[in-house]
Amino acid sequence: MTAFSHPDDFAGQTQPLRAAAARVLQAVEDGQSLAQCLPLGHASITPQEKPELQALCYGTCRWYHRLDAELAQRLKKPLKKSDRVIHQLMLVALFQLRFSQQASYAVLNETVEACRALGKPHLTGLVNGILRAAEREGEPEPTEPAVIYSHPAWIVAKLRHNWPDHWQEILAANNTQAPMTLRVNADQGSREQYLQWLTDTGIEAKPTELAPWGIQLAKPVPVERLPGFGDGAVSVQDEAAQLCTTLLDLAPGQRVLDACAAPGGKTCAILEHCPELTEVVAIDQSAARLPRIRENLDRLCLSATLKEADAADTGQWWDGEPFDRILLDVPCSASGVIRRHPDIKLLRREADITPLAGIQLGLLESLWLTLKPGGRLVYATCSVFPQENHRIIQRFLRQQFDARLIGPEVSWGMDTGFGRQLLPDSQAHDGFFYSVLERSTQAPGPPIKNV
Template sequence: MPGQPMRARAAQVMLAVEQGQSLSQCLPPALKRLPENERPALQALCFGTCRWFFRLDGELQQRLRKPLKPLDRVIHQLMLVALFQLRHSQQASYAVLNETVEACRAMNRPHLTGLVNGVLRAAAREGEPPPQNQSVSFSHPPWMVEKLRHNWPDDWQAILDTNNTQAPMTLRVNARRFDRDQYLELLAGVGIQASATAFAPHGIQLATPVPVDRLPYFADGAVSVQDEAAQLCITLLDLAPGQRVLDACAAPGGKTCAILEACKGLAGVIAIDESADRLPRIEENLARLDLDATVQQADAANTDQWWDGQLFDRILLDVPCSATGVIRRHPDIKLLRRESDIVPLAGIQLALLNALWRTLKPGGRLVYATCSVFPQENHRIIRRFLKQTAEAALLEADALWGHDTGAGRQLLPVPHSHDGFFYAVLENRSNEREL
């Protein structure tokens, strides 16, 4: 509603997330209802409250004598937003308290203003209580804490801590337009501090995020925003002119564009994605970068639906996954993902791998990728596939990054650096093919 307080808007977005919508679904409509200069504040409130949800909720549950009624759940979210500001912003506590009480009144809950005022005054006066358990302490769902501790006994705390930080802004320089050093000079010329990434050959990391319209020649396709870990697929595909390339599960198109930028003279690039709603993003990215690919809406696993029978030299299979390697960019994953999601996802991943393998030429290469840190979606999938596919061979990546799992390389999220990602490179060693 016009004139609605910012915290009330944030509370309604948080309620939608708690009910199963992603921030990418429920936040954009809320942002559109605000003047442009107010949108960053709402985004910061929603992202921050999601990031620290389990810690904030743990504190709030300690402070409430009894839970609010289901119809008043939005006021629970309103208090979480206020607690986020008390614990993680520079705003004066009296302003947070007064404006939150006014937001409660504006949301037609005047009977709860006393409760809101009392809870938040005590929170401001007493400070944050000691966390009651590791889920609250690390601000992650209990199942995720336990699974990470089991999967990564030496790294789980670092992963959880990194997930609670803000991710850096990383660029991929369009090699058709500039080399990396040239673009670093352009950035320096407009006062933007940046440095070359350690592993991605065309990557640049900014010291501080900036709006894309401040980046030199962004609109003309000089650079794209893409995390360093995602850029590494190009170093594994071993592209060469004349190759026919498939980018499966391609939206929003960052890797499709990276493939085309990295190698001129490819025989063709096919980009497919199951979501029709996401195809325009691929087209927009291709258009800005002045690149050409065949974009199709299709279920990659259903090859009868889209495949013309011509084999591919290279396949990039970036499968649907839990996205647990990119939580710092999408903190709502903590609220939306369930442990019960992992087994079905693993089934989809293996099915995609099996289906697309038959479209790969003998001697061809398939790069399997996820933005997950769970072995169940990563090297265990590769081991299962290798066990049942005699002609598939694992190629060792000549790389200095990530952990060697014995069936692919796992990158874990690193503060001020790359996201969590997994890659495995498979080669088709068959001599003949029955189609």
């Protein structure tokens, strides 16, 4: 059973913040994402406590594997499954002892109180004893990379294998807090004008290095504080994600497909970048996520044709008219955005990657047939695993005789031979992969690139 089997579980009773955090973390361990279960945790705390609940849950997920290794050493035997929420509660307390400025006496007292609030008064002695020892003795020196960098062992092994010269840098970047980055709506003004507007509002910011419309804030702020946000002056979007529009080489009159579109960040970027497109068709398989595209379009006063469908099943949604441009931002492991979604460390399994690669190749094969000869497809992932990135393109080019690799021809990222890889940069963009393919105007013959 998940910690939040019903949204009313905690509603109406005010619970200590730590108890709510422990229950959210239990739900994550049971397979729910932080985005899904944090709002349920809000039911039991005061509105003022929401940012703190978020900080506790994100921080504990970020350092979960390291904290868990310490707790495992301190517990003589694991807690019973029915008491597992107290394991999460102690991880939250350890997170505060090791990674926050919170006074340790407050952490100890409030954790014991939360233990009672969670209906486990018989465990208060154990919790108190473990946390007192942790405070007194300090953190044991971690030696294993999976513990030092707080990642599941399979991710460490995979990164080490795939990126022998960069794996530590990737793991370290995954543990940093991502910057808040904006995309300026060029229709409403220049990047320089918006930077000035931010300065006038007292918000420190600088232009992004790679994305021409990007602005990186020195500190995150609530979007309501961003000048003109409600009127569509800017959107929140990572710098790497913004790069898709330049790679698509958009021009007036084109028909564009955004095949895996929700929540619509890139759909909106495409429409802002080239308002004179004939049509943008935005598809997503998830009925729950599709309304997010509509909300984003509405705020920016943009319009697109939205379809709820499995993009790979073209018989279900395609009218037979080919597209000049296709953006294929496939579902992936999200291993390039772990710093934004630290719950990925708990939710993703090694066994997920091969099936994901199958879905990615399947989408590419199906959508290729909807691309106009001479048209261009941009393949994108927020992954750093080659299995989902350049190896998909390599496999595709081996079999698709009318496909040609044409880019990205850019200086950023690393050349993989089949596209460019950006690794997560603690000072800037997320981890991302892009490949640009062109469909030949000739009838299909032998492969164009000898792979």
